[in-house]
Amino acid sequence: QSVLTQPPSVSGAPGQRVTISCTGSSSNIGAGYDVHWYQQLPGTAPKLLIYGNNNRPSGVPDRFSGSKSGTSASLAITGLQAEDEGEYYCQSYDSDLSSWFGGGTKLTVL
Amino acid sequence: EVQLLGSGGGLVQPGGSLRLSCAASGFTFTNYAMTWVRQAPGKGLEWVSTISGSGGSTYHADSVKGRFTISRDNSKNTLYLQMNDLRAEDTAVYYCAKTPSKYSGTYHFDYWGQGTLVIVSS
Numbered sequence: 001q002s003v004l005t006q007p008p009s010v011s012g013a014p015g016q017r018v019t020i021s022c023t024g025s026s027s028n029i030g031a032g033y034d035v036h037w038y039q040q041l042p043g044t045a046p047k048l049l050i051y052g053n054n055n056r057p058s059g060v061p062d063r064f065s066g067s068k069s070g071t072s073a074s075l076a077i078t079g080l081q082a083e084d085e086g087e088y089y090c091q092s093y094d095s096d097l098s099s100w101f102g103g104g105t106k107l108t109v110l
Numbered sequence: 111e112v113q114l115l116g117s118g119g120g121l122v123q124p125g126g127s128l129r130l131s132c133a134a135s136g137f138t139f140t141n142y143a144m145t146w147v148r149q150a151p152g153k154g155l156e157w158v159s160t161i162s163g164s165g166g167s168t169y170h171a172d173s174v175k176g177r178f179t180i181s182r183d184n185s186k187n188t189l190y191l192q193m194n195d196l197r198a199e200d201t202a203v204y205y206c207a208k209t210p211s212k213y214s215g216t217y218h219f220d221y222w223g224q225g226t227l228v229i230v231s232s
Binding site for chain 2: 036052089101102103104
């Protein structure tokens with residue numbers, strides 16, 4: 001069981017905006033550790049989507065954005081597209097430098 | 111182009127051992143900490159182990175501590191995961207991934223390999 005909690009699923013129609021939350025505690029996100037986000041499309045390896053709470057790697061569209069506040073973080077996807085359908089994971093660290101992933105959120109594009 | 115090619119997976123009996131390898135190319139291997147992440151069938155991602163660029167610092171998840179050992183051979187640009195006393199719950203796809211720093215800190219994983227499947231079953 002992960003120390004980071006994500007909703008199991010979210011959905012939205014093409015063009016809409018969706019958000020995925022990642023809730024931690026005072027020993028991880030709330031302690032100041034950065035949150036990173038990964039996208040895993042069906043049958044593929046995870047891909048880095050957002051690092052350091054709100055930074056996009058080169059090549060990631062600006063439709064994807066991240067934020068962090070207190071013990072939680074969020075990933076927002078605007079202008080939803082069919083190819084965004086997949087699983088999304090947040091990642092952070094605990095005070096003993098153990099890394100944790102959230103349980104994952106399945107995004108369905110209606 | 112960064113490439114990470116995992117290998118060594120397969121079917122092993124409970125209590126057995128297996129060594130995974132990850133061949134790296136496209137970057138200066140010794141300059142970056144590396145990590146292993148696994149994913150059980152139909153489940154989420156689980157961090158397993160991280161090693162610094164020099165190999166001098168290693169970290170393991172509690173679930174594998176004392177059974178798994180991460181190591182690297184910088185002369186061969188290869189990352190390893192020695193897995194002993196394997197259990198059914200270790201069945202997963204194992205991904206190797208690169209971090210953006212030589213130090214094993216609180217970093218993200220910027221490049222991932224394709225994964226290698228380990229099945230622990232009698």
